[in-house]
Amino acid sequence: MVEVMKLEPVGKDYLWGGTRLREEYGKKIDITPLAETWECSVHPDGKSVIANGEYKGRTLADVLKEHPEYLGSKASNGELPVLIKFIDAKKDLSVQVHPDDKYARAHEHQNGKTEMWYVIDAVEGASLIYGFRHNVTPEILRKAMGTGTLGKHLQKIEVHKGDVYYVPPGTVHAIGAGVMVAEIQESSNVTYRVYDYDRVDKNGMKRELHFDKAVNVMDMSIAPDVSQKPRMVRYYPGCSRELLCRCKYFEVERVQVTKGSSFSVMHSSFQVVMCLDGYGEIETSDEDRKPMRFQKGETMFLPAGIGRCRMLGDVEALKIRC
Template identity: 35%
Template sequence: MAIEHAAVQVVRKPWGIGDLHPWSSIDVAGDPVGELWFQRTHKHAAIPALLLKLLFTSEPLSIQVHPDDEFARSIGLPNGKTEAWYILAAAPGARVALGLKRRLTPQALRAAIRDGSIADLTQWRPVAKGDIIFVPAGTIHAIGAGIVLAEIQQRSDTTFRLFDYGRQRELHEKSAVAVSDAGPVQPETGPRRITTARTALITSQHFVIELIDLPANSNWALNADRETWILAIEGRARIGSTNMSVGDAVFIEGDRSGIEVGADGMRGLMAYPGPDPVVALLQGAGELTKYAGMSAGDAPKSSETVEVQA
């Protein structure tokens, strides 16, 4: 049983930034910060299946790809890396790359990595605040400059680089060709409303990501029977004994907690292992748990609020 105000690990990157406000009050002295990793606070706690991060970019990141579970295990790793990005802020003209403009054979992909033409073959798209982008393992991708995003991913740091803008780091041609789905991406399924307070943004085998929008001065019950991460992106709330404001995260597993929402309401991201949204995770004060045990497709479509067992 655990309810923890997540600790923050600072990861410095040359493509990061020097001012993290309003997402963090950490004093960024020295090298720029590219990532904040949210971690459990207890030293000997079990390692969660998911990793929650904030990324800050002043330059484009490398064009890269991650392995799926099968390939990762074939090289002795516990799992692959599927991820998703929620755009928290984006400068005018900010963009990300997802997939390729056309399908390449393994031989053509290898040649494009060697001569650098892969940079012109990636499919770039503009992004804006509130966008959600799903990046399945095997998808060639990149994050451009001028973006702040929340990343939810399988807990893995295995990355194969295809292009790195002359940064003189190693490229991973053989592995990248082996794991890449070297073509355009499939259209994403749109967000789906679960209740008036909860919208499923991503539903995948590895994780579910919800946007939660809790009204001002409301009270909720959170019942999480599996690991659940909550990241505050607007407003304030108190979860158990933990005060949350923008950029704070809470980890909860095998426990129940109350949520008291502040005078300005609270919007946040909530993530937990997939494959399906759990209908009974968040319950408004005074509501009955009559929907507990329903499948996601049976979730109420009106203003009814349900308990969610994440």
């Protein structure tokens, strides 16, 4: 019988990152800054590795290539549809936008990038950029770039721990300094930078901007209202559950376990458990296998069809499936 796979992430040292993923989330990745950890990824730019069991030391990408049934029947193209990250923004990220599937596949030979953020933590007064305050045009944006006034067109939103933001392709956006998020996105690494605060990298070079491509894919209308609304939390003996996001690419649920939470991983889809806080273990119906223990900062891949599972402990986690 297949087993729960604990994953070793890949780190990224983007210039805006901090040190919290190493100091608070136990990431043994010796790069500074440690901006992102790609927790569950088969993308060529960063493949997560299996840390236990039969497939220990192999990439998740290779195992799923051999066993596409682990993805489940909903993954129609035989590829893991998601890339799951922790992000520690010590400084502001660049103002950026992502293309949709049609544009990205035609011009970048990758998927587009639909994404969702769950705010794990945010310092007082932290913010993010989400869309435009009013309708704009390429000409308005180009002039604003030249005069350093782009900010007056952007919608800036104060963020707090527990907020959720769905970011469809074409939405200009940026995570602000002092924000830590769990990001669930399509399996893609296509980003078009619009503005990067004239920063330079460790080699003294400004990072490339992609203005012309950005305006080709950008939604230039007024941004929708993304103010936080009450979410429905369902309470069960020993746990609570709330649906954070459901779109054509993924479904994300937040689970708070105080004693135990039972769930099933059907043949239709894999599931990924991302531990945000606490510690616990996952039991499966295979009595010959020991429970998979995990703690804050760790991520597990549960192959489709693994069946009945039970999460025990004192845990805050995200559960992701397609």
